[in-house]
Amino acid sequence: MLTVPIFERVDDRWSAVQRFLRALAPIIALPDGAHWCLDLSECRYIGPDAATLIYSTVLSARQRGQRPVVHLPTEPPALDAFCTFSGLRHYLARGDRPRPDHPLSETVPLQQFYQAVGNQSAPIVRLVRRHVELDDDSEFYLGAALSEVVQNIEDHAQSPIGGVSCARFLSGSGEVRVAVVDRGIGIAATLSRTHPGVGAREALALVLQGEHSGKSHERNMGLGLSNVAAIVRNHRGDLVVVSGDAAAETSSADPGGSFHDLPTRFPGTAIFFRLNVGRDANGRTP
Amino acid sequence: MTIALKALDFTQPSRSVVDSARALGDEVCRRVASSPTVVVAFDGLRGVSSSYFNVLFQTIRDTAGTETLRSAVEFRYDSDAQRTIAQRSLRAVLASAA
Numbered sequence: 001m002l003t004v005p006i007f008e009r010v011d012d013r014w015s016a017v018q019r020f021l022r023a024l025a026p027i028i029a030l031p032d033g034a035h036w037c038l039d040l041s042e043c044r045y046i047g048p049d050a051a052t053l054i055y056s057t058v059l060s061a062r063q064r065g066q067r068p069v070v071h072l073p074t075e076p077p078a079l080d081a082f083c084t085f086s087g088l089r090h091y092l093a094r095g096d097r098p099r100p101d102h103p104l105s106e107t108v109p110l111q112q113f114y115q116a117v118g119n120q121s122a123p124i125v126r127l128v129r130r131h132v133e134l135d136d137d138s139e140f141y142l143g144a145a146l147s148e149v150v151q152n153i154e155d156h157a158q159s160p161i162g163g164v165s166c167a168r169f170l171s172g173s174g175e176v177r178v179a180v181v182d183r184g185i186g187i188a189a190t191l192s193r194t195h196p197g198v199g200a201r202e203a204l205a206l207v208l209q210g211e212h213s214g215k216s217h218e219r220n221m222g223l224g225l226s227n228v229a230a231i232v233r234n235h236r237g238d239l240v241v242v243s244g245d246a247a248a249e250t251s252s253a254d255p256g257g258s259f260h261d262l263p264t265r266f267p268g269t270a271i272f273f274r275l276n277v278g279r280d281a282n283g284r285t286p
Numbered sequence: 287m288t289i290a291l292k293a294l295d296f297t298q299p300s301r302s303v304v305d306s307a308r309a310l311g312d313e314v315c316r317r318v319a320s321s322p323t324v325v326v327a328f329d330g331l332r333g334v335s336s337s338y339f340n341v342l343f344q345t346i347r348d349t350a351g352t353e354t355l356r357s358a359v360e361f362r363y364d365s366d367a368q369r370t371i372a373q374r375s376l377r378a379v380l381a382s383a384a
Binding site for chain 2: 115116125137139144146211223
């Protein structure tokens with residue numbers, strides 16, 4: 001049995017997610033029927049990005065007849081609480097069901113989905129509204145950003161596990177962190193239908209620029225991810241897209257974005273975005 | 287006579303976003319045949335992507351024609367955010383018909 005221990009914090013910064021993806025790579029490469037253990041007992045921070053990567057890896061493993069075991073951390077208390085509120089403990093270790101309405105929860109639990117439906121963003125909006133006022137524009141943008149990512153999975157990904165999402169609100173900074181992961185064919189494979197031979201990095205650059213679509217359906221106009229990018233840039237936020245052999249980052253500070261080749265291929269697409277819906281240093285909302 | 291439709295009346299929490307858009311688009315097409323102007327109000331509509339607007343506009347364009355989409359249907363938005371996302375879709379749908 002392959003055991004992968006994680007000692008580092010897997011916070012929601014791209015550098016930490018990158019290290020975590022490298023650590024997961026040997027597990028992802030295992031053949032059908034393999035036994036493996038992801039030991040997070042010494043890990044001291046997990047956020048929505050890591051939670052979605054872990055849960056999607058386990059769901060994919062179960063579909064492939066693998067026998068995954070995940071050891072979750074029990075300290076510090078805030079991380080123990082996140083493991084409960086996110087549903088990691090329930091879905092991976094048969095713990096209690098997550099209670100998103102718990103007064104201490106700042107987390108929208110992990111959710112597996114196959115379709116974009118009308119109320120997908122409602123749990124995030126409810127969570128944010130428990131902590132801060134949310135104006136109409138911010139509420140619409142938050143829901144639209146999530147809906148764009150979910151619709152892309154429904155339309156293009158062909159993911160055997162559908163998609164997995166998780167979100168967290170940090171009341172101290174007024175920041176919403178949203179993570180959505182699928183195990184589908186990836187953005188480059190989708191875009192290659194209309195852009196033959198397109199590489200992974202180029203594909204990410206094109207979809208973030210907008211008006212480039214793989215046209216899985218006639219309704220696809222290539223606006224989804226470029227809308228998400230525009231929304232995060234206008235909300236002092238950032239966006240990371242990992243798909244196949246490449247990753248892209250863009251933010252309000254780096255609107256042009258930066259693009260990277262990945263040392264190990266990710267079998268699907270992971271989208272992590274942060275929006276700031278609180279007031280800035282001058283008391284202004286986004 | 288002007289007919290007013292509320293987008294929210296055609297959405298359900300667990301219904302697919304694109305099915306909701308198609309249902310609204312079909313209703314617009316039915317009404318526009320008997321009324322010179324149809325107003326579609328998006329008050330309170332949240333959690334929808336560009337695909338929602340793409341499907342709505344494509345349904346009207348494909349059934350009632352581009353000119354109807356351009357001039358016989360008025361879209362009323364309840365926030366700048368809604369307007370921004372929707373109008374980007376409208377431009378793309380009109381451009382793809384050209």
